[in-house]
Amino acid sequence: MGNMSVLRGVHPRMIRELFRPVGFFSRIGDQTLFYGRAIAGIPHAATHYRKEVVRLIAEISMGAGTLAMIGGTVAIVGFLTLAAGGTLAVQGYSSLGNIGVEALTGFLAAFINVRISAPVVAGIGLAATFGAGVTAQLGAMRINEEIDALESMGIPSVEYLVSTRLVAGMVAITPLYSIAVILSFLASQFVTVALFGQSAGLYNHYFTTFLNPLDLLWSFFQAVLMAITILLIHTYFGYFASGGPSGVGVAVGNAVRTSLIVVVSVTLLVSLAIYGSNGNFNLSG
Numbered sequence: 556m557g558n559m560s561v562l563r564g565v566h567p568r569m570i571r572e573l574f575r576p577v578g579f580f581s582r583i584g585d586q587t588l589f590y591g592r593a594i595a596g597i598p599h600a601a602t603h604y605r606k607e608v609v610r611l612i613a614e615i616s617m618g619a620g621t622l623a624m625i626g627g628t629v630a631i632v633g634f635l636t637l638a639a640g641g642t643l644a645v646q647g648y649s650s651l652g653n654i655g656v657e658a659l660t661g662f663l664a665a666f667i668n669v670r671i672s673a674p675v676v677a678g679i680g681l682a683a684t685f686g687a688g689v690t691a692q693l694g695a696m697r698i699n700e701e702i703d704a705l706e707s708m709g710i711p712s713v714e715y716l717v718s719t720r721l722v723a724g725m726v727a728i729t730p731l732y733s734i735a736v737i738l739s740f741l742a743s744q745f746v747t748v749a750l751f752g753q754s755a756g757l758y759n760h761y762f763t764t765f766l767n768p769l770d771l772l773w774s775f776f777q778a779v780l781m782a783i784t785i786l787l788i789h790t791y792f793g794y795f796a797s798g799g800p801s802g803v804g805v806a807v808g809n810a811v812r813t814s815l816i817v818v819v820s821v822t823l824l825v826s827l828a829i830y831g832s833n834g835n836f837n838l839s840g
Contacts, residue, residue, distance in 0.1 A: 589794070590787050593717040600718035607715070611723035615685050616731065629734060632680035636735040639676045640742030643667055648751050660753065661761030664743035668736065669770045670830070671822065677735045678781040678818035681728070682811060686789040689720060690810040693793025694803035702794070717790045721783060728782040732775060777825045784821060785814045 601608065616629055647663040693716060696702050705712045744762070748755045792810035796802050 585795075586791055589713070589717075589791050592713050593721060593787060593790065596711065596714035596718035597721055599711075600714050601722050604715060604719050607719045608722050608726075611720055612727050615723055615727040628681065628684045629731060631684050632677050632731055632735050633738050635676045635680045636673055636739040637742045639672045640664070640668055640739030641746045643672055643739075644743040644746035644751075648747055648753070657751075657753065658757055659761055660743075660747045660751075661758040662765040664740065664747070665762045665766040668739045668743065669766070669774045670826065673732070673736045673739045674774055674777045674781060675818060675822050676739075677732055677778055678785065678821070679815065680735075681731075681782060682785050682789070682814040682818065685724075686785050686814055687807050687811055689786065690789045690793035690796075690807045691803055693717075693790060694796030694806045697794060697796045698799060698803060713794075717794065720786055720790060724782045724786045725779060728779055729775065732778040736771070736774070773825070773829050777821065780825070781818055781821050784817050788814045788817060 644660060644664060647667075648657050648660045651657045651659055651663070693702075696716070702712045702716070705715060744758060747753050747758050789810045792806040792813070796806040798805065
């Protein structure tokens, strides 16, 4: 121990680099324990904190404060998917038109919106709105020692603050994602039919032919999985925030960056798991 103290004093940077892998795996272990405790507390939160769950569902859907004035998370996610669906139609119609098959724009909308575009955009919108808010809320509570006050009153803080948000997220994500998918479909159809002048019957024919209901179910599963992972990440960084008010900002930044990486990773892993061996796609319809 004495030799280690001497080495730390003489070569502090070298010692930090040597112990960096230990700290990395230690953080992974802490996150795993936190996530396990949060998921295990879901039944307790759903049965004992129903009023808090209902309040959080409203907060996830409509937001709070200034965010609620512009429509909340619903408006943000809806606008993002609306823009993504319109962009997909513009790019798809022009690109397919270069090879003379612009009639397949309906196929592209049914295929890309469900499998890639809508889940990723909805996940990014959820992370940027409610996820960042959760981190800021829990971080402020940690800095102000409100979480310690809950523990001193005998209230399990993880179940009350984290598990309730997981329950609310799983309930609220289904209507949220339904609106997002519908708006992406409408945007693609409007751009293709109204702006580019393609026949509505032609667009609807290819759209309905290639829109697989099973793909929609998998897309909803992906959205729920994405919501759970986003909320787990943001609650973790907020729950363990430190360093005063500036530490809350650092925690929000770390949480948003991590959740954006996770959104793309979940999309990739789900795509490999579901469509890796069989794409469930036949060009002949």
